[in-house]
Amino acid sequence: MSDRLHAVSRGALLWLGSRKNAQLVISRVPLTRRVARRFVAGDRAEDATEAIRRLNAQGVDGVLNLLGEGVTTSADADAAAAEYADAIAVAAGQVRTSITLKPSQLGLLFDAAGCAARLRQVAVQAAAAGLGLEVDMEQSSHVAATIETFLSAGLDPLPRLAIQACLHRSPSDLETLIGAGVRTRLVKGAYLEGPGVAIQQTGAISRRYGELSTLLLERGADPAFATHDSTLIDHVVREARRLGRDKGDFEFQMLYGIRRDLQVELARAGFRVRAYVPFGPAWYPYLVRRLAERPANLRFFARALVGK
Numbered sequence: 001m002s003d004r005l006h007a008v009s010r011g012a013l014l015w016l017g018s019r020k021n022a023q024l025v026i027s028r029v030p031l032t033r034r035v036a037r038r039f040v041a042g043d044r045a046e047d048a049t050e051a052i053r054r055l056n057a058q059g060v061d062g063v064l065n066l067l068g069e070g071v072t073t074s075a076d077a078d079a080a081a082a083e084y085a086d087a088i089a090v091a092a093g094q095v096r097t098s099i100t101l102k103p104s105q106l107g108l109l110f111d112a113a114g115c116a117a118r119l120r121q122v123a124v125q126a127a128a129a130g131l132g133l134e135v136d137m138e139q140s141s142h143v144a145a146t147i148e149t150f151l152s153a154g155l156d157p158l159p160r161l162a163i164q165a166c167l168h169r170s171p172s173d174l175e176t177l178i179g180a181g182v183r184t185r186l187v188k189g190a191y192l193e194g195p196g197v198a199i200q201q202t203g204a205i206s207r208r209y210g211e212l213s214t215l216l217l218e219r220g221a222d223p224a225f226a227t228h229d230s231t232l233i234d235h236v237v238r239e240a241r242r243l244g245r246d247k248g249d250f251e252f253q254m255l256y257g258i259r260r261d262l263q264v265e266l267a268r269a270g271f272r273v274r275a276y277v278p279f280g281p282a283w284y285p286y287l288v289r290r291l292a293e294r295p296a297n298l299r300f301f302a303r304a305l306v307g308k
């Protein structure tokens, strides 16, 4: 599929993902629920922990994620923080995993100070349980507030923060984060963004990802390269060798249900590999982003819409 057609179908899917009406219709279709199970471990933290246990047996660590985003009330943000506390208690001592969350899940969109307080609370609980913490990066309109809240929340140790290669601002953000000693997770970017804020062509995004990964291998602390793109994974391996980095100096991350073969292959080759394992009933926006990454999935969505 051409770059242009891919961009159009990706845009159509992500737009559908943001429409509440479409969500109500599509998420009830049994086929949608079945497809979601490929990418989502289940409704409960126990389901995710069980999935991570299976990954651990193959040499792959986990990144546990409670699905949810765009929370609009303090009560819902508190509930998300409480669910994270429960998930940490379920996973602690059972599996090799870290925890990752979305700032908008903890109230970033309406109360940055409250979000920072909840983030501190989850960070303390994760550290007490011996689990690492990571923070996802959401749409471009949330990026400035995310970085500001992250850096000013008084978190110790600092969690790892995701950075999206597609955004024009990311090289500058990465410099700031490297300067502050922040560990980062480099991703291409999963959201629908306009040309004013993000690179539009997939080839150019990959080139930018390659450049930023080299920068992170040169100067970043314990970077994570989150991609299933074999060309970029090869680039990271080559650049790490050229720069004299050990396999233990960085890690690869992939998503639950995607390129499992590659996850295990890299782990067997001695690389650190982590799989992002989401759970919870709020799976619809996550599923749409996963489907939008593959143009072939547009057909699936069309079928779901007409109820077939």
Ligand SMILES: Cc1cc2nc3c(=O)[nH]c(=O)nc-3n(C[C@H](O)[C@H](O)[C@H](O)COP(=O)(O)OP(=O)(O)OC[C@H]3O[C@@H](n4cnc5c(N)ncnc54)[C@H](O)[C@@H]3O)c2cc1C
Pocket (backbone or CB within 6 Å): 135, 136, 137, 138, 162, 164, 187, 188, 189, 190, 191, 226, 227, 228, 229, 230, 253, 254, 255, 258, 259, 275, 276, 289, 290, 291, 292, 293, 294
């Ligand atoms: C661990 C992890 C954490 C992430 N965190 C964030 C975040 O915080 N913020 C954010 O914006 N984005 C995040 N993402 C998503 C990321 O931005 C990309 O949208 C996603 O990883 C797809 O890009 P890619 O680099 O894998 O390359 P692509 O070029 O999209 O994919 C390369 C190959 O991987 C396979 N593949 C990729 N996606 C799929 C899929 N959905 N279904 C089936 N096969 C697939 C295909 O074989 C494809 O050819 C994260 C991704 C990972 C792996």
